[in-house]
Amino acid sequence: MILSFRSNLTGSEKYRADVDGLRALAVLSVMFFHGGLFGCRGGFVGVDVFYVISGYLITSFIAKDIAEGRFSFSSFYERRMRRIFPALFAVLLFCALAAVVLFIPQDLIEFGKSLVATTLFVSNVFFWATAEPLGYFAHTVASQPLLHTWSLSVEEQFYLVFPAMLVLLFRWAKGRINVGLFLLAALSFGLSVWGTQHRPVATFYLSVPRAWELLIGALLATVAVPPLRSRVAREVAALLGLGLIVAAVFSLKTTTPFPGFGALLPCLGAGLIIYAGEHGASFTKTALSFRPLVFIGVISYSLYLWHWPLLVFGRYFAVGGLTNRETAAVLACSVIMAFLSFEFIERPFRGSHTTFTRRRIFALGLAASVTTLAVGFAVYLTHGFPVRYGLRTRELVAENIARRDDYILACGNWRSEVHSLADINFCLLGNPSSKKVMFWGDSHVEQMYPAVRAMYDRGEFRGGGALFAIANACLPAEHLNTVGVGGYHCDSFTHFAMMRAQEEDIDTVVIGFSTWWYGSDGAICASVDGRCTEMLSSQTTVRRLSSELADQLRTLRSLGKRVIVCLPFPMYDKSIPDLEVHNAVYSNFGLSRKATDVSSTKLREELQSIATGAGAEIFDPRLSLCEAGSCITEVNGVSIYKDSDHLAASQAGILEKNLQLVLA
Helix, strand or coil, X not given: CCCCCCCCCCCCCCCCHHHHHHHHHHHHHHHHHHHCXXXXXXXXXXXXXXXXXXXXXXXXXXXXXXXXXXXCXXXXXXXXXXXXXXXXXXXXXXXXXXXXXXXXXXXXXXXXXHHHHHHCCCHHHHHHHCCCCCHHHCHHHHHCCCHHHHHHHHXXXXXXXXXXXXXXXXXXXXXXXXXXXXXXXXXXHHHXXXXXXXXXXXXXXXXXXXXXXHHHHHHHHCCCCCXXXXXXXXXXXXXXXXXXXXXXXXXXXXXXXXXXXXXXXXXXXXXXXXXXXXXXXXXXXXXXXXHHHHHHHHCHHHHHHHHHHHHHHHHHHHCCCCCHHHHXXXXXXXXXXXXXXXXXXXXXXXXXXXXXXXXXXXXXXXXXXXXXXXXXXXXXXXXXXXXXXXXXXXXXXXXXXXXXXXXXXCCCCCCCCCCCHHHCCEXXXXXXXXXXXXXXXXXXXXXXXXXXXXXXXXXXXCCXXXXXXXXXXXXXXXXXXXXXXXXXXXXXXXXXXXXXXXXXXXXXXXEECCCCCCCCCCCEEEEECCEEEEEXXXXXXXXXXXXXXXXXXXXXXXXXXXEEEECCCXXXXXXXXXXXXXXXXXXXXXXXXXXXXXXXXXXXXXXXXXXXXXXXXXXXXXXXXXXXXXXXXXXXXXXXXXXCCCECHHHHHHHHHHHHHHHC
């Protein structure tokens, strides 16, 4: 076979190289978003660009065949199978093999379910049904190698009904076809806008709220708008369209309500580019016809299918994130796999020279579907093939998986507004009127609760008690707030927590917090009256926190309080339970890994200096967790952490001796 580097449709009079270039922009946006590269934080909109292109191209074929009296449903679905099935089932079989090799039973079961859903083209429904509140953008879905097939399911569900709908419009509403398509698009868009606010996850995944995106392309194919005869008009329209797509890719975020109005940017942008290029040349059309871009566009379908599973499996094996260099290498491999897939898997089934008849296409499609369904059900029914591992490996895997949920979330506060002390959930140990030690901070302080509870139960607080004031992901500063989904209450929480710390029943205050934000510009903002006024760099955050914390410590000391500052706990670059699962499975092959402590020694020393300068004492968790510069992360192959930086509740007792000495 001669490697062509060209589309099967190159010889068609309707072929447009710029549309392949537009495909390239779409798939590269999605790839860079998934890889976290080049600041493409809104790159997920590449899928929406694909929808507009698909609606335009498919409707062009259907409308032409209907107008010429030769449309048939069997021919249409044969063409869809030739286009979709070969590369898709090649990727599904690859993923099945890789998942069996790499995934532990719990993860393999979820993969098996998604494999069945993908085969039946309902993976969008599956991922919607199993989604967390963040849906597509939740961290937990990052280990699903078939997550990206949700968009393919949306498209195929649309094409189950759209051809029949178009036939009916041609037959019963000839002359008003565009009116019918426009009304359907308007209804779908209205549902999308409403659903984005009220049912965001369902609206993101389901086909009806997405149909308007494909219908934009369909309206272009049915010439719903007059052609642009003027070169100036084409230039303006095309450049505006390109600008809208670029703006969406670089300005939208995972927290942006989507699709709804947010999807208008990429969809109108793609529509304008297709519209402007339909009847003449433009600078944008020429640029999008650049051969390397066209090449990426030609293989874009395979590239979309391959890049995400390769990233997922790479990250899974690496136990955490890949470096930018490793991510770039994986994406480069996906380009190679996509090209090979296009040339040797897609191309033989398409074009005038194919030897595969309609009967063979349907037979092969059925056989492939039965195979992947069988694999999916086998994985599910065997509970993830646990017999792949020996007994001790299975035990270690189970114990480390259990560590992920080994945590007490009894004291946290996630309210977006705090207006009074009554709005704060305090955890109280002991009599409300007794003297208390107040533990104030975020989840890194909350993780000490089991150890403090055990000490209290043994009577080590000498008739007194303990009070926990926990604001998750917050710094103890009245003019700093955490930037996050739905907003935080760190500033107002700190105000009222400081008030509580000054009350007479509190004789000791232990203050601590995580340094997860250190090194991440824009994670913390300056806050005035509960509103973010300025995104802060990491260094600016340190300066402002240091000033506010020092003032608080001095104020509490002036009131006669004993104040103890908890220095930061170790933080690792990998989830320790996941790391130990990996080591349990692969250590016999010499592929074990270690976690790296990524917490800042400089910041730790600075906090210690601030504390001692303000007359506070120090609680250093490293005295319990580290010896001779090396920190403990596991005991006999079982993690003592629930993730990368929080101790498991059952292991918090390791802190007790150190706490006893400090609180004595």
